[in-house]
Structure formats: C-alpha cells, structure tokens
Amino acid sequence: MEKTEILTEVQEIFRDVLDNEEIILTPETTANDVEDWDSLSHIQLIVAIEKKLKVKFTSKEILSWSDISEMIDCIASK
Amino acid sequence: MATLTSHNCMITFKELKRNIKKDHSGLTVKKVALIGDTATQLLAIAIKGMGVEKNFSIDLFDADFNQVEQQVLDPTSELHEFEADYTIIFQSTHKLLEKYCLTSTSEQTSLADGRLEFIRTLCSSVTGRIVYYNYPEIEDAVFGSYGTKVPSSFTYQVRKLNFELMNLAQENTNLYICDIAALQNKFGRDMMFDSNIYVSTEMVLSLDSLPYVASRTLDIICALEGKFKKCLILDLDNTIWGGIVGDDGWENVHIGHGLGIGKAFTEFQHWIKMLKNRGIIIAVCSKNDEEKARGPFEKNPEMVLKIDDIAVFIANWDNKADNIRLIQGILNIGFDSMVFLDDNPFERNMVRENVPEVTIPELPEDPGEYLEYLYSLNLFETASYSNLDAERTLQYQVEGKRATLLKTFTNEADFLKSLDMASEVSGFEPVNKLRVAQLSQRSNQFNLRTVRYTETEIEALADDERYATFSFTLSDKFGDNGLICVIIMKLLDEDSLFIDSWFMSCRVLKRGMEDFTLNTIVKYAKERGIKRLVGEYIPTTKNQMVAGHYTKLGFTKAESTGSARFELDVNSYESRENHIKHK
Numbered sequence: 001m002e003k004t005e006i007l008t009e010v011q012e013i014f015r016d017v018l019d020n021e022e023i024i025l026t027p028e029t030t031a032n033d034v035e036d037w038d039s040l041s042h043i044q045l046i047v048a049i050e051k052k053l054k055v056k057f058t059s060k061e062i063l064s065w066s067d068i069s070e071m072i073d074c075i076a077s078k
Numbered sequence: 079m080a081t082l083t084s085h086n087c088m089i090t091f092k093e094l095k096r097n098i099k100k101d102h103s104g105l106t107v108k109k110v111a112l113i114g115d116t117a118t119q120l121l122a123i124a125i126k127g128m129g130v131e132k133n134f135s136i137d138l139f140d141a142d143f144n145q146v147e148q149q150v151l152d153p154t155s156e157l158h159e160f161e162a163d164y165t166i167i168f169q170s171t172h173k174l175l176e177k178y179c180l181t182s183t184s185e186q187t188s189l190a191d192g193r194l195e196f197i198r199t200l201c202s203s204v205t206g207r208i209v210y211y212n213y214p215e216i217e218d219a220v221f222g223s224y225g226t227k228v229p230s231s232f233t234y235q236v237r238k239l240n241f242e243l244m245n246l247a248q249e250n251t252n253l254y255i256c257d258i259a260a261l262q263n264k265f266g267r268d269m270m271f272d273s274n275i276y277v278s279t280e281m282v283l284s285l286d287s288l289p290y291v292a293s294r295t296l297d298i299i300c301a302l303e304g305k306f307k308k309c310l311i312l313d314l315d316n317t318i319w320g321g322i323v324g325d326d327g328w329e330n331v332h333i334g335h336g337l338g339i340g341k342a343f344t345e346f347q348h349w350i351k352m353l354k355n356r357g358i359i360i361a362v363c364s365k366n367d368e369e370k371a372r373g374p375f376e377k378n379p380e381m382v383l384k385i386d387d388i389a390v391f392i393a394n395w396d397n398k399a400d401n402i403r404l405i406q407g408i409l410n411i412g413f414d415s416m417v418f419l420d421d422n423p424f425e426r427n428m429v430r431e432n433v434p435e436v437t438i439p440e441l442p443e444d445p446g447e448y449l450e451y452l453y454s455l456n457l458f459e460t461a462s463y464s465n466l467d468a469e470r471t472l473q474y475q476v477e478g479k480r481a482t483l484l485k486t487f488t489n490e491a492d493f494l495k496s497l498d499m500a501s502e503v504s505g506f507e508p509v510n511k512l513r514v515a516q517l518s519q520r521s522n523q524f525n526l527r528t529v530r531y532t533e534t535e536i537e538a539l540a541d542d543e544r545y546a547t548f549s550f551t552l553s554d555k556f557g558d559n560g561l562i563c564v565i566i567m568k569l570l571d572e573d574s575l576f577i578d579s580w581f582m583s584c585r586v587l588k589r590g591m592e593d594f595t596l597n598t599i600v601k602y603a604k605e606r607g608i609k610r611l612v613g614e615y616i617p618t619t620k621n622q623m624v625a626g627h628y629t630k631l632g633f634t635k636a637e638s639t640g641s642a643r644f645e646l647d648v649n650s651y652e653s654r655e656n657h658i659k660h661k
Contacts, residue, residue, distance in 0.1 A: 017092060040119055043275055044091065047285045059277035 094127025328373030357467025
C-alpha cells in the first residue's frame with residue numbers, strides 16, 4: 001500500500017476512535033497537535049490500526065514513533 | 079439491549095467510551111472503587127460505559143495502580159474515605175507470577191495461602207461489597223503437565239488459589255468473585271492478553287477483552303441490585319427439538335443421543351433443566367396446536383424436559399408478543415427479567431419491537447452452536463441461591479390451580495376462606511436469613527422502599543436492638559409458598575417505629591396478607607407502648623403497585639415532609655379482617 005493511502009486510512013481510524021471528524025493528519029503531525037491523542041487513546045488507535053490494516057506492531061515500535069510519518073513508515077515496512 | 083443485538087457481537091470498547099459522554103441524569107448512581115496492581119484506566123472506562131448500558135451512573139474511584147495493600151490496610155486511605163458501594167479488586171496473575179519468582183523455592187508452596195490471608199484481611203477491612211477478580215491462568219511450562227504433581231509449581235498455586243477463593247466467598251457474604259478465569263476459558267489467553275499493550279502500558283487485559291470483563295463485573299452488581307433474569311421463555315420447533323412437531327409428529331422430532339443434531343437438542347434441554355433446578359421459571363410460547371405441542375413432553379421418552387418442568391405452557395396461533403404478555407400476567411414478574419429463545423428471526427424481531435424490555439438473544443443458525451453462544455452471554459447471573467429456588471416452578475404451577483379455583487367462586491371472601499391459609503411469623507433466624515436477603519433482592523413491585531440487603535446485613539439487623547424484624551410464610555391447601563413477606567422496623571424514638579422495609583412476593587397478592595402483616599406489627603407495637611407507626615413510599619419505575627399501600631391500610635399522609643411519609647395511630651387501630659390463621 002502507498003504511504004498516502006496509508007495516511008488516509010490512518011486518518012479515518014483517528015477520526016473514528018477519537019470521535020472527531022475534523023482531524024487532519026499530515027506526516028508531521030504529533031500527539032501534541034491532536035486533541036485527545038493521549039497515552040490511553042494511543043492504545044485504542046494502535047489496536048484499531050492493527051485490526052483494520054492487518055498488521056501487528058512490536059512493543060518497541062509502539063513506543064518509538066515521534067510523529068505520523070514514522071508510524072506510516074512502520075506500517076509500510078510490514 | 080445493544081450488547082445482545084447480534085450473534086457473538088459484544089459491545090465494543092469504543093462504544094463503551096462513548097456511553098460515558100451521554101446524559102446520565104435519571105440513572106441510578108452507584109459508588110464503585112477500582113483498585114488493581116496493574117494499570118486500570120481503560121478498565122475503569124469500560125466499567126463506567128457498561129454501567130450506562132445497564133442504567134447505572136457509576137461514580138468511580140480509580141486508585142493509582144499498585145496501591146492495593148496501602149489502600150486496603152490504611153484506614154485513612156482514599157479508598158476508605160470514598161465509602162464505595164462496591165470495591166473491585168483486580169490483582170493480576172502477572173504480578174502474582176512476579177511475586178512467585180521473587181519467593182524462595184521453599185516458600186513457593188505457600189503463595190496461594192499468603193494471598194488468601196490478604197483477601198481475608200480485605201474482607202474484614204472494606205465496608206460495602208467486594209468484587210474480586212479471580213486469576214486467569216498463565217501456563218509457564220516450567221514443569222509441563224508434571225506441574226500438576228508439584229505443589230510448589232506456579233500452575234498448582236494458581237489453581238489452588240482460584241479454588242480456595244470459592245471457599246472464601248462462601249465464608250464471607252460480602253465477597254463476590256468475578257470469574258474472569260471463566261472468560262479466559264471461553265475465549266482463550268491470546269484473546270485476553272495482548273503482549274505489546276502490556277509492555278507499553280502495564281495493562282494485562284486486551285482491548286477486546288475489556289467489554290467482557292466489564293460485563294461480568296456489572297452482571298454481579300446488577301444481580302445484587304435486584305436486576306436479574308427470573309424466567310426463560312422457549313419456542314419449541316427447531317428451538318428445543320429439531321423439526322416441526324405439527325408436521326413430523328411427537329415421535330419423529332429430532333431429540334436424543336446418537337449421531338446427528340438430536341444430541342445438540344438433548345444437551346440444550348439438559349442445560350434448561352439445570353436452570354429450572356436452579357430456580358429459573360421455564361415457560362413455553364409456541365405457535366402450535368396445544369395438544370400437538372404437548373405431545374413430545376408427554377410421550378417422547380427422549381425428551382429431557384417434561385411437562386412438570388414448565389410453569390406456564392402457551393401454545394396457540396396468536397402472536398407471540400401477546401402470548402408473552404399473557405405469561406407476564408400469570409407470573410407477575412417484570413418483562414426485563416425474562417429471556418425469550420426462538421430460532422426464528424422474524425418472531426424475535428416481532429417480540430423485540432412490541433416488548434423491548436425482554437432479552438432476546440440472537441441465536442445462531444446452527445442449533446449445534448446454541449449452547450456455546452448462550453454460555454458467552456452469562457444471562458443468568460444471580461446474587462444468591464438456596465435449595466428453595468428449585469421449588470419455584472411448582473409454586474407457579476400451583477398458582478395456576480388457585481386461579482382455576484377462584485373462577486368457581488363468585489365472592490372473593492368465600493374463595494379466600496376456602497384456601498385454609500396459615501402464616502408462620504418469626505424473626506430473622508439462621509434458617510431464613512438467606513431467603514430474607516433473597517426476597518429483598520427479588521422484590522421490585524411490592525416493595526415500599528426497595529432497600530436491598532445481603533445475608534450479612536440481615537444477620538446484623540437481627541442482632542441490632544434498635545430494629546424489630548419479622549418474616550412471614552404463607553401456606554394454603556394447595557401448598558406452601560414459603561417465606562413471602564418481610565418487615566424491618568427501626569425505633570425512631572420511644573413513641574414511634576419507622577417501617578424501614580416492607581416487601582412481599584407478588585405470588586401472594588390479593589390474599590389479605592397485607593392485613594395480616596399489619597395486624598401483627600401493630601400488636602407488637604402496642605405491647606411495647608409504641609404510639610405510632612411511620613411508613614414511607616419511595617417510588618421506583620416498578621413499585622407503582624404500592625403507591626397507595628399505606629393509605630389503603632388506614633395510614634394518614636404526614637404533612638410537610640419531602641418524601642411520601644404516612645402515619646398510623648397504634649391505639650385507635652382496629653384489627654383488619656382477613657382469612658389467614660397463625661401457624
């Protein structure tokens with residue numbers, strides 16, 4: 001899957017999980033930029049992405065991303 | 079009921095989280111404390127959200143994790159200050175394993191005993207009810223299967239702990255075990271536990287398992303708050319046997335051992351019979367000619383369920399919603415305490431639309447899957463059990479006979495006289511305290527203040543000199559209804575007694591039992607020089623039946639009080655006529 005496609009999918013998941021249709025993700029987006037993206041909802045996001053995109057993250061990966069682009073790179077590498 | 083709308087589809091964590099944002103006004107508030115030795119924030123969200131599903135607004139105190147001992151043992155802790163109705167304790171198998179690893183080999187055999195000792199302390203220091211999660215197993219494969227022979231193995235200790243917890247729960251009536259080990263048995267460890275979530279957050283429950291764990295937790299709270307299922311209504315053709323009795327005949331329906339689907343129906347009927355023996359009322363609601371529908375019950379030797387197991391048998395061609403209303407009228411219990419099983423999606427939807435309070439599981443298409451699916455729903459959680467529960471079906475059948483006799487009398491007094499009724503009056507004794515507590519949990523309609531009591535609380539009341547306690551049985555020529563009415567009165571001052579609780583089983587309505595009860599308590603008051611009885615009616619969604627209870631019995635409404643209080647002058651009271659004798 002292309003990285004832009006992944007970004008669109010991930011954005012959809014963010015909107016759904018965080019209950020906010022206005023979320024717009026860019027590769028540079030960090031947790032500070034998105035309301036309600038905290039350590040608790042992060043878990044929900046991880047599980048939702050794993051299910052939707054049929055990937056499995058390692059524990060190390062989950063804690064390593066500093067912005068959306070790193071998350072997308074990680075998904076793309078699977 | 080969102081949780082049951084489709085097969086194998088538990089409400090999701092996301093939906094539970096959304097529930098919290100909904101309007102909670104009008105929901106009953108319960109104070110719940112949650113303490114765990116791993117991170118519990120998501121579990122807290124799931125429990126609050128599940129509370130909303132069950133019409134509770136949960137005021138939750140979520141302690142910082144890993145404070146179980148401090149919170150419990152320190153009498154000045156936040157936990158004790160919070161004064162929870164329910165304290166949920168979640169000590170994880172993970173942390174237990176860690177403790178095991180740090181214990182010297184010689185002391186590993188007392189791992190379970192050590193934990194049990196702590197839980198005993200817990201029971202004596204926490205007020206209110208405790209919901210304690212048991213331990214889903216971690217098979218560490220250190221000994222392999224041989225671990226079952228080695229008392230110091232972790233497997234041995236965890237199993238011992240889970241077993242002894244059951245014994246502990248019998249000794250401590252304020253301790254309720256939430257069987258999350260059973261959830262793991264059903265869904266498997268890989269569903270319950272997610273290693274990357276655990277490593278990154280210290281949470282030992284997967285996101286997928288949280289709704290199930292929250293559901294099992296709320297099942298216990300609901301049962302203790304009087305919300306539980308009392309009756310199972312069954313369709314017949316292709317629900318409890320294979321085939322159509324009207325077409326195939328009583329001898330040819332699929333039921334019985336051997337290869338084929340008959341075996342699935344036999345096992346399904348065994349399950350229903352166990353529920354019946356546990357005290358669930360079984361009713362039949364089928365589109366059939368009655369005589370044909372009864373055929374298999376009366377003549378087919380392979381049938382596990384017999385006609386005597388069925389409290390109400392309705393087979394006709396009317397619509398099922400009306401028939402379920404008819405069953406409700408006969409049993410006099412709430413629609414929300416009924417479960418209806420039918421293989422036909424059309425009938426299920428029809429009943430759902432017309433009687434939405436009834437729980438209607440979305441049975442799988444394959445009858446071979448009925449049981450495993452129904453197991454996953456845990457529909458019949460209860461907060462008490464006694465041997466008397468098994469006799470309930472008989473009592474409802476007898477009620478049917480009374481109704482038939484009533485039709486032969488034109489005058490109600492003559493009918494009541496003909497019943498030869500007798501009541502035994504006593505206090506709360508070791509032999510009846512369980513039944514008293516149970517009746518307090520089960521009575522919704524004839525219940526003036528709807529205070530629920532546990533066995534422990536009933537025991538405490540019996541010993542408290544400020545309280546006067548009465549229990550009443552009622553028998554007649556058809557049989558014994560057992561203990562059916564309870565009065566708890568509190569001394570307000572030397573002149574007045576407050577009726578703290580008055581509840582009665584709806585099985586004995588319109589028998590003059592209220593008059594007999596009032597005569598009894600007024601006599602008690604008179605002998606002690608009490609001048610007035612004070613009653614109170616606290617409305618709920620279910621007890622409108624007794625809104626006029628006190629005025630009907632000659633009480634006068636007290637002026638200028640916020641609630642509905644009523645008073646009765648003891649000295650001018652005239653004994654009320656009834657046809658019940660003292661036993």
